[in-house]
Structure formats: structure tokens, C-alpha cells
Amino acid sequence: MPKFKLVIQTLAALSLGAHAATLPAAGDPERGKQTAQVCLACHGPDGAGMSAANYPRLDILDAGYMAKQLRDIKAGTRQTPIMQPFAATLTDQQIEDVSAYYASQSATVPQPPEADPELMALGRKLVYRGDWDRYIPSCNSCHGPESRGVGSEFPALAGQHASYIESQLRAWKDGTRHNDPLDLMLAIAERMTDEDIKAAAAFLAAQPAE
Ligand code: HEC
Ligand code: HEC
Numbered sequence: 001m002p003k004f005k006l007v008i009q010t011l012a013a014l015s016l017g018a019h020a021a022t023l024p025a026a027g028d029p030e031r032g033k034q035t036a037q038v039c040l041a042c043h044g045p046d047g048a049g050m051s052a053a054n055y056p057r058l059d060i061l062d063a064g065y066m067a068k069q070l071r072d073i074k075a076g077t078r079q080t081p082i083m084q085p086f087a088a089t090l091t092d093q094q095i096e097d098v099s100a101y102y103a104s105q106s107a108t109v110p111q112p113p114e115a116d117p118e119l120m121a122l123g124r125k126l127v128y129r130g131d132w133d134r135y136i137p138s139c140n141s142c143h144g145p146e147s148r149g150v151g152s153e154f155p156a157l158a159g160q161h162a163s164y165i166e167s168q169l170r171a172w173k174d175g176t177r178h179n180d181p182l183d184l185m186l187a188i189a190e191r192m193t194d195e196d197i198k199a200a201a202a203f204l205a206a207q208p209a210e
Pocket of ligand 1: 043056066083
């Protein structure tokens with residue numbers, strides 16, 4: 001074998017090896033199910049979460065979005081004292097696996113209690129049309145036609161617990177959540193009143209997840 005060919009093969013093998021060491025393999029839901037044992041007390045075995053305790057629903061989320069959030073929580077760029085210790089124990093591979101597991105689930109979540117019709121009407125308006133007088137774009141314009149999520153960047157909101165949606169909008173408003181690269185949500189949340197936040201959250205929570 002010519003010497004240069006051997007050198008090239010060795011280099012290729014080395015760089016492949018380095019690649020494998022830094023990038024985890026695609027998430028495996030079967031392995032993820034094992035990892036999820038420490039998560040289910042809060043998020044449930046099927047990712048239903050818990051509205052009263054503000055534990056988000058996970059089954060509606062894209063695996064890539066979840067993995068990014070888990071990496072951010074582990075690194076501390078998304079602050080949440082409750083979740084941080086759990087994210088901190090996960091390896092990069094476990095993050096991919098557990099995200100693949102929850103994304104493959106389909107949880108049964110009880111329909112939230114009926115909200116005030118005026119609040120629901122305001123929520124529908126914000127979700128479908130936004131409020132251009134106040135520079136609030138519609139939620140659907142980024143989160144998808146029914147706010148069921150788009151790719152790994154724009155998470156699903158339809159069917160998410162109202163308490164969690166509210167908590168996140170407040171977190172952007174008061175500056176405690178700031179891990180999205182373009183600060184898109186900060187710009188929107190800061191223009192929303194308390195009533196807007198309640199209304200959008202109540203409306204979205206009542207929408208079917210799929
Ligand atoms: C003690 C309860 C608890 C446990 C256990 C727990 N979580 Fe969480 N998790 C939370 C809470 C509370 C939040 C919302 C944090 C916030 O308000 O920002 C959350 C948020 C998340 C998010 C972000 C969701 C989103 O919509 O952005 C993901 C993903 C997640 N958890 C996955 C996991 C995984 C995977 C495990 C197990 C390794 C786990 N959680 C264990 C309580 C918990
Ligand atoms: C310009 C695009 C854009 C618009 C419009 C938008 N969002 Fe978002 N939203 C995002 C992005 C991007 C994220 C993900 C942030 C991240 O990666 O942490 C997000 C995340 C969220 C989350 C967090 C979900 C979770 O699982 O943690 C909530 C809640 C949310 N948006 C609510 C809304 C509501 C309500 C509206 C309408 C009033 C809205 N968004 C309009 C871009 C947008």
C-alpha cells in the first residue's frame with residue numbers, strides 16, 4: 001500500500017474516532033426509558049407532567065428541542081433549581097436517549113377546567129392573530145399553524161399545561177430565562193400584560209396536542 005494512502009486512512013480513522021468521542025450517537029428510546037426512571041416522579045412515565053406542580057408536559061416536544069434544553073439546564077444557562085440536579089447527572093448520550101424516549105410517547109392529559117370565555121377569546125386572538133398595535137406577533141407564526149411546534153427550534157405549546165406556559169412567559173419577562181439564541185421570546189413576553197399571559201396560556205392549554 002502506498003505510504004500516503006496509509007497516512008490518509010490513519011488520519012481518517014483518527015478524526016472519526018475524535019468525532020465519536022465528542023458527538024453522542026442518535027438518541028435511542030429504549031435506552032432512554034431506563035434513564036427516564038429518575039424523571040417519572042415529576043414528568044410521568046409518558047411525559048404527561050403535572051399541571052398543579054408546574055412540571056411541564058414532555059411528550060409533545062421535539063427530541064432536539066428537549067436535548068437542547070437539558071444541555072442548557074445542565075450548563076446553567078437555563079436556570080431552574082428544581083430540574084438542575086437531575087440534568088446535571090446526565091451524560092450527553094443519556095440526554096439524547098431520554099429526549100428520544102419522551103418524544104416517542106403520547107400522554108393522556110385531562111382537559112383543563114373551562115376558563116372564562118372572555119379570557120379564552122383574548123387567548124385565541126393572541127395565538128392566531130397577535131396584537132399588532134402592541135407589536136405582539138401571533139404565537140402560531142413561529143410555533144406552527146396550531147402551535148404544535150416546528151422542528152427543534154419552536155416548541156409545541158398546544159396541550160402544554162397553562163401553569164407552565166405562564167411561568168415561562170414570566171421568566172422571560174423578569175429575565176430569569178434567557179437561553180434562546182435570538183431573545184425572540186423575551187421581546188414578545190415583555191410586551192404581554194398579566195392578562196395576556198393568562199389568556200394565551202389558558203387558550204393554548206385547552207388545544208388538542210395532535
Ligand atoms: C423534581 C421534579 C423533576 C424531576 C425529577 C425532573 N424534572 Fe424536568 N422539569 C421539572 C420542572 C419544575 C421543570 C420546569 C423548569 C422551569 O420552570 O424552567 C422541568 C423542565 C424540564 C424540561 C424542559 C421542558 C421544556 O418545555 O422546555 C425537560 C426537557 C425536562 N424537564 C426533562 C427532564 C428529564 C429528562 C428528567 C430526568 C432525567 C427530569 N426532567 C427530571 C421538574 C422535574
Ligand atoms: C418570533 C418567533 C416566536 C413567536 C412569535 C412566539 N414564540 Fe414562543 N418561542 C420561540 C422560540 C424560538 C422558543 C424556544 C426558546 C428556547 O429555545 O429556549 C419559544 C418558546 C416558547 C415557550 C417555552 C416552551 C417550553 O416548552 O419551554 C413558551 C411558553 C412560548 N414560547 C410562548 C409563546 C406565546 C404564548 C407566544 C404568542 C404570544 C409565542 N411564544 C410567540 C419563538 C417565538
